[in-house]
Amino acid sequence: MTLPDAIAAVPRLPLDEDGGPVFSAPWEARVFAMTLQAHQAGVFTWPEWAETLGAELARDGDGSGETLGYYDHWLTAFEKLLKVKGVAGAGQLADLQTAWDAAAKATPHGQPIELQRR
Amino acid sequence: MSGHDHSHDHDHSELSDIELRVRALETLLTEKGYIDPPALDELIETYETKIGPKNGARVVARAWADPDYRDRLMKDATAAIAEFGFTGRQGEHMVAVENDETTHNMVVCTLCSCYPWTVLGLPPVWYKSPPYRSRAVRDPRGVLDEFGVHLPEEKEIRVWDSTAEVRYLVIPERPHGTHGWSEDRLAELVTRDSMIGTGLALDPAKRETAA
Numbered sequence: 230m231t232l233p234d235a236i237a238a239v240p241r242l243p244l245d246e247d248g249g250p251v252f253s254a255p256w257e258a259r260v261f262a263m264t265l266q267a268h269q270a271g272v273f274t275w276p277e278w279a280e281t282l283g284a285e286l287a288r289d290g291d292g293s294g295e296t297l298g299y300y301d302h303w304l305t306a307f308e309k310l311l312k313v314k315g316v317a318g319a320g321q322l323a324d325l326q327t328a329w330d331a332a333a334k335a336t337p338h339g340q341p342i343e344l345q346r347r
Numbered sequence: 348m349s350g351h352d353h354s355h356d357h358d359h360s361e362l363s364d365i366e367l368r369v370r371a372l373e374t375l376l377t378e379k380g381y382i383d384p385p386a387l388d389e390l391i392e393t394y395e396t397k398i399g400p401k402n403g404a405r406v407v408a409r410a411w412a413d414p415d416y417r418d419r420l421m422k423d424a425t426a427a428i429a430e431f432g433f434t435g436r437q438g439e440h441m442v443a444v445e446n447d448e449t450t451h452n453m454v455v456c457t458l459c460s461c462y463p464w465t466v467l468g469l470p471p472v473w474y475k476s477p478p479y480r481s482r483a484v485r486d487p488r489g490v491l492d493e494f495g496v497h498l499p500e501e502k503e504i505r506v507w508d509s510t511a512e513v514r515y516l517v518i519p520e521r522p523h524g525t526h527g528w529s530e531d532r533l534a535e536l537v538t539r540d541s542m543i544g545t546g547l548a549l550d551p552a553k554r555e556t557a558a
Contacts, residue, residue: 263369263372270382304365308372316379322368326371329367
């Protein structure tokens with residue numbers, strides 16, 4: 230599936246020959262899709278996203294992914310932007326990670342892991 | 348989850364740091380109403396062919412074309428698949444299960460981390476759904492019917508439940524009328540579903556007319 234030009238215009242986005250995004254693991258597709266939806270919901274503009282991602286990639290030298298993969302940087306940039314925008318409050322993501330970790334450890338293998346929320 | 352399973356016979360589940368971060372984000376954004384999980388699944392599904400089942404299809408095609416390779420694959424699938432340079436990040440152990448005249452194999456597991464995505468690409472959304480897993484174990488023939496796969500009554504269906512350590516790759520039966528085909532041509536007949544066991548390899552006769 231081809232991406233709209235505006236969306237494809239982020240730094241060094243891996244694309245296939247048809248202009249579709251390329252992922253090397255399922256979670257990468259998930260975080261990519263979440264970023265698109267959060268943008269569509271008006272959390273941030275796409276240029277804001279491109280700038281945040283670019284800054285994160287720049288922290289890793291040339292961003293060639295030798296130390297970390299492209300989507301590792303993407304994930305970090307997404308977390309940062311959500312904090313800047315006040316969507317993720319202090320400690321909120323860390324608390325949720327802890328809750329998910331506990332849920333996973335309490336789930337026998339092969340069962341779906343679910344987070345119990347009030 | 349059931350909440351009262353204190354059995355220590357089964358390993359508990361484990362999510363990697365990355366998976367924890369992704370799930371935390373998804374929970375937060377869902378609760379704040381910025382994302383909608385069903386729409387998210389739909390969006391992902393449009394991309395799920397992009398890692399593509401092509402890696403697995405090449406493995407299957409070679410197993411069909413080269414008996415020595417097939418033997419290596421059945422003996423040690425991890426090593427045979429690594430011959431192509433496809434290796435999992437977590438070093439998971441691959442096992443090949445082969446369909447034949449008497450047996451059909453299919454694979455289940457609800458955790459997407461238990462899906463051999465290095466060979467099969469992104470898991471389809473239905474694969475992760477609880478109904479698929481429970482029904483595939485209880486009523487595999489019924490599930491196959493819904494996928495449009497109607498097997499003769501006498502054919503045995505084996506269901507393989509992936510574990511954290513072992514991922515399965517189904518080697519579908521080689522279609523008739525493909526004698527002497529090259530691996531590239533054969534690989535085009537191998538669908539993702541045929542390697543999960545919820546489909547069969549494409550029939551070249553039907554494919555000609557469809558094309």
